Amino acid sequence: MASPRERTLAVTDLQVSVGDGLVAVQDVSFEIGRGESVGLVGESGSGKTLTCRAALGLLPTTGRVDGGRIVLGEGPQAVELVGARRSTWDGVRAGRIGAVFQDPASYLNPSLTVGHQLAEQLRVKRGLRRRAAHDRAVELFAEVGLHDPAAVFHQYPHQLSGGMLQRVLIAIAISCEPELLIADEATTALDVVIQAEILALLRRLRETHALSLLLVTHDLAVVAESCERVLVMYGGQIVESGPTAQVLGDPQHPYTRALMAVATIGDWGRRRLDVIPGQPPAAGEEMPGCRFAPRCPVASAACTAGPVPVTDLGGGRTTRCVRSILDEAVPA
Amino acid sequence: MSTTHPTRAPHDVRLAASLPPTPAPLLRVRGLSVSYTPPRKGTHLGTGAALRDADLEVRPGEIVGIVGETGSGKTTLARATVGLVAPAAGEIEFAGEDIGGLRRRARRAFRRSGQVQLVFQDPLRSLDPDLTVTELVREPLDIAGTLSRAERGQRVAESLRLVGLDPEAVADRRPRQLSGGQRQRVSLARAISTRPRLLFCDEPVSALDVSNRNLILNLLDQLRTELDLAVVIIAHDLSSLAGIADRVAVFYRGRIVEQGPIRAVLEEPAHPYTALLTASAPTIALGHEDRLTPDRLRPDPDRPAWPADLGCVFAHRCPFAHDACAEQPRSAPLPHAPQRQSACHDAVVWRERLDPPHPQKESA
Numbered sequence: 001m002a003s004p005r006e007r008t009l010a011v012t013d014l015q016v017s018v019g020d021g022l023v024a025v026q027d028v029s030f031e032i033g034r035g036e037s038v039g040l041v042g043e044s045g046s047g048k049t050l051t052c053r054a055a056l057g058l059l060p061t062t063g064r065v066d067g068g069r070i071v072l073g074e075g076p077q078a079v080e081l082v083g084a085r086r087s088t089w090d091g092v093r094a095g096r097i098g099a100v101f102q103d104p105a106s107y108l109n110p111s112l113t114v115g116h117q118l119a120e121q122l123r124v125k126r127g128l129r130r131r132a133a134h135d136r137a138v139e140l141f142a143e144v145g146l147h148d149p150a151a152v153f154h155q156y157p158h159q160l161s162g163g164m165l166q167r168v169l170i171a172i173a174i175s176c177e178p179e180l181l182i183a184d185e186a187t188t189a190l191d192v193v194i195q196a197e198i199l200a201l202l203r204r205l206r207e208t209h210a211l212s213l214l215l216v217t218h219d220l221a222v223v224a225e226s227c228e229r230v231l232v233m234y235g236g237q238i239v240e241s242g243p244t245a246q247v248l249g250d251p252q253h254p255y256t257r258a259l260m261a262v263a264t265i266g267d268w269g270r271r272r273l274d275v276i277p278g279q280p281p282a283a284g285e286e287m288p289g290c291r292f293a294p295r296c297p298v299a300s301a302a303c304t305a306g307p308v309p310v311t312d313l314g315g316g317r318t319t320r321c322v323r324s325i326l327d328e329a330v331p332a
Numbered sequence: 333m334s335t336t337h338p339t340r341a342p343h344d345v346r347l348a349a350s351l352p353p354t355p356a357p358l359l360r361v362r363g364l365s366v367s368y369t370p371p372r373k374g375t376h377l378g379t380g381a382a383l384r385d386a387d388l389e390v391r392p393g394e395i396v397g398i399v400g401e402t403g404s405g406k407t408t409l410a411r412a413t414v415g416l417v418a419p420a421a422g423e424i425e426f427a428g429e430d431i432g433g434l435r436r437r438a439r440r441a442f443r444r445s446g447q448v449q450l451v452f453q454d455p456l457r458s459l460d461p462d463l464t465v466t467e468l469v470r471e472p473l474d475i476a477g478t479l480s481r482a483e484r485g486q487r488v489a490e491s492l493r494l495v496g497l498d499p500e501a502v503a504d505r506r507p508r509q510l511s512g513g514q515r516q517r518v519s520l521a522r523a524i525s526t527r528p529r530l531l532f533c534d535e536p537v538s539a540l541d542v543s544n545r546n547l548i549l550n551l552l553d554q555l556r557t558e559l560d561l562a563v564v565i566i567a568h569d570l571s572s573l574a575g576i577a578d579r580v581a582v583f584y585r586g587r588i589v590e591q592g593p594i595r596a597v598l599e600e601p602a603h604p605y606t607a608l609l610t611a612s613a614p615t616i617a618l619g620h621e622d623r624l625t626p627d628r629l630r631p632d633p634d635r636p637a638w639p640a641d642l643g644c645v646f647a648h649r650c651p652f653a654h655d656a657c658a659e660q661p662r663s664a665p666l667p668h669a670p671q672r673q674s675a676c677h678d679a680v681v682w683r684e685r686l687d688p689p690h691p692q693k694e695s696a
Binding site (some may be wrong): 192199221224229259260268271272276 | 575
C-alpha cells in the first residue's frame with residue numbers, strides 16, 4: 001500500500017464502537033497520498049460513514065474510537081487525530097480538512113446569505129478584512145462554477161438549487177485551502193447531470209489545489225470515474241482495496257463482485273436487476289470468520305473456521321478472502 | 333451473483349406481451365397543465381406553470397419510468413393524477429372516466445376509493461411514527477370503508493406478505509424499529525392494501541443503497557404481475573430504471589421532452605436533454621471512448637446567453653439551438669419510430685451536428 005507520494009492521511013488499525021461498545025469499524029487501515037483520490041464504498045451500515053466521521057472528529061455522541069491511529073500529514077506537519085484535544089481539532093478543521101455531505105441545505109444557515117456564510121469563514125479562519133473576504137468569496141464562487149458569483153453572494157440558501165448549494169458548500173470547504181477534502185455521499189441526492197458536474201468539479205479542484213479526496217459513496221459507478229484507488233468496506237472492515245481500474249476489472253473479493261452487479265452499470269439494454277440476498281451484519285455482531293460468508297455465493301467451511309486476515313496481492317492490492325490465502329480463484 | 337427474481341419472466345416474453353394489440357390505456361393524460369401560485373416579483377418564488385401541455389398514457393400491467401431534474405414537474409403530474417391538485421387545463425382520464433374535471437366532493441370520493449395510490453421517497457417522513465405497521469397498512473382501507481373489519485385484517489396480512497414481510501414479525505413494530513428497506517416495503521404494503529389499479533411511486537428508491545434499491549424495484553415488478561397493476565416510477569437512477577421499466581418519459585422544466593420504449597430512448601436519445609442525461613450517468617464500464625461525454629452536449633461558453641423564457645425549454649442549455657428554437661416545439665412522433673415522441677425541432681438531425689470529441693476539455 002506504500003504510496004510514492006507524500007502522505008496526507010494515514011489510518012492504522014482503526015476501531016470504532018457505537019452505543020454500548022458495539023464494534024462498528026474494526027481493523028481499518030489505509031493511506032491517502034497528496035493529490036490522490038480514494039473512494040470508500042459500501043452498503044448502508046458498512047461503517048464507511050463512521051470511518052470518515054472519525055477522521056473529522058465528528059462521531060455521533062454514542063460513537064467512540066477504541067483503538068488505532070489517524071495521522072494527518074507527514075513529517076513535522078503530522079498530527080495524531082485520535083484523542084486529539086479540542087484546540088488541535090480547531091486548527092485541523094480550520095485549515096487542513098474540509099468536508100461536504102449529502103444534504104447541503106441542512107449545513108447552511110437559512111437566514112444568512114450564502115456569501116455571508118463563506119465570508120465569515122474567511123474572516124474567522126484566514127483573518128481577512130471584510131472587503132477582502134467579500135472579494136475572495138466571489139472568487140471562490142466563480143471557481144466552483146457558480147454563474148454570476150457576485151449575485152450569488154447576496155442570495156439565501158432557499159433561492160439556490162441543490163446542485164448550487166453543494167457548490168457553495170464545496171467553496172466553503174476549500175476556502176481554508178485544506179490538504180484533504182472528505183465528500184460523504186455528496187452527490188447522492190443530486191440528479192445525474194448535476195452529479196456529473198460536481199464530480200468533474202472535484203476532479204478539477206484536486207488537480208489545481210493538489211487536494212486529496214476521500215469520496216464516500218454506496219455507488220461503485222461514482223468511484224469508477226472519479227477515484228484512482230478504491231476501498232470496499234463491508235461489516236466494518238475493508239474487504240478489498242487497490243487501484244480502481246484493476247479492482248473493477250478483476251475483483252478478488254466476492255462482495256466487490258456483488259456490488260458491481262448491483263451498481264449502476266451503464267448498460268441500457270439490461271432486463272434484470274441483481275440484489276445481494278440477506279442483510280449486512282449489525283454493529284457488534286460477533287462472527288467467527290468472514291463477515292460476508294452468510295451472504296456469499298461461494299462460501300465454504302474454511303470461511304467461517306476463523307478470522308480471515310488481509311492478503312497483500314502486490315501492486316497495491318489487498319483482499320480479505322480465504323480463497324486468496326488458499327490461492328484459489330474465486331469462481332465467477 | 334445469479335439472484336434475479338424467480339417470478340420474473342424472460343424479457344422476450346414480456347416484450348411480446350407489451351407489444352400490440354395494445355389494451356386501452358388505464359391512465360390517459362392529454363394537454364395537462366398545472367399552475368401553482370403566480371410568480372411574485374423579485375422574490376424568485378413561484379414559477380407559475382409547473383407542468384405544461386403534458387401527454388402521457390399508462391396501460392394496465394405496464395411500468396412507466398419518469399426522469400427529470402428537481403422542479404421539472406414529475407411530482408406535479410403525480411399529484412394531479414391522484415387528485416391532490418386541480419389542473420389548469422387539459423384532461424386526465426382514468427379507466428375511461430374524466431377525473432380532471434371532478435368537482436370537490438367527487439374528487440375526494442375518487443381519492444378515497446384508493447384506485448390510484450402514491451408511494452413517497454422517504455418512508456421515515458411519510459409514515460406516521462406513532463402508528464404500528466398494522467395500523468399503517470390498514471389506514472387506507474379504513475378510509476375507503478368498503479371492507480368489513482375481519483376482511484380488513486386479512487387484507488393487511490395479505491398485503492404484508494405480498495411485499496415479502498412476515499405479518500406476525502412486523503405487525504406491532506413502528507417505523508423507527510424497521511430497516512430502511514423494510515420501511516419502504518411497509519409503504520408499498522400500505523399503498524397496495526386498497527388493491528389500486530395504478531401505483532404512482534415518487535422516487536421510491538432514492539433514499540436506499542443500491543442493493544435495497546434493486547430489491548424494491550424487483551418487488552414493484554412482481555406486484556404489477558401479481559396484482560395486474562400499472563406502475564409509474566419517478567426515479568433519477570437511469571440504469572435501475574432501464575432494468576425494470578417498459579417505457580420512459582423525460583421531463584424538463586415542466587414539459588415532457590421525450591418519451592418512448594426505455595431501451596430505444598436511452599440508447600439513442602432523440603432529444604439533446606435525454607442525451608445529456610445518459611451521457612452524465614456514471615458507469616463502471618470503463619474504457620468506452622465512443623461514449624458521448626457531457627461536455628460535448630453543453631453549449632459553447634462563448635455563445636451569447638439564450639433568453640431564459642424564449643421558446644424551447646431546453647434551448648438555453650442546448651448546444652444545437654438555432655432560430656427555429658425560439659418557438660417551443662410540439663411533442664411529435666419520430667418519423668422512423670412512431671411509438672416514440674420528442675419535443676425537439678431537430679429530433680432526428682441534432683446528432684449530425686455534434687462537434688468532434690475533444691477529450692482534454694472538461695468543464696465543471
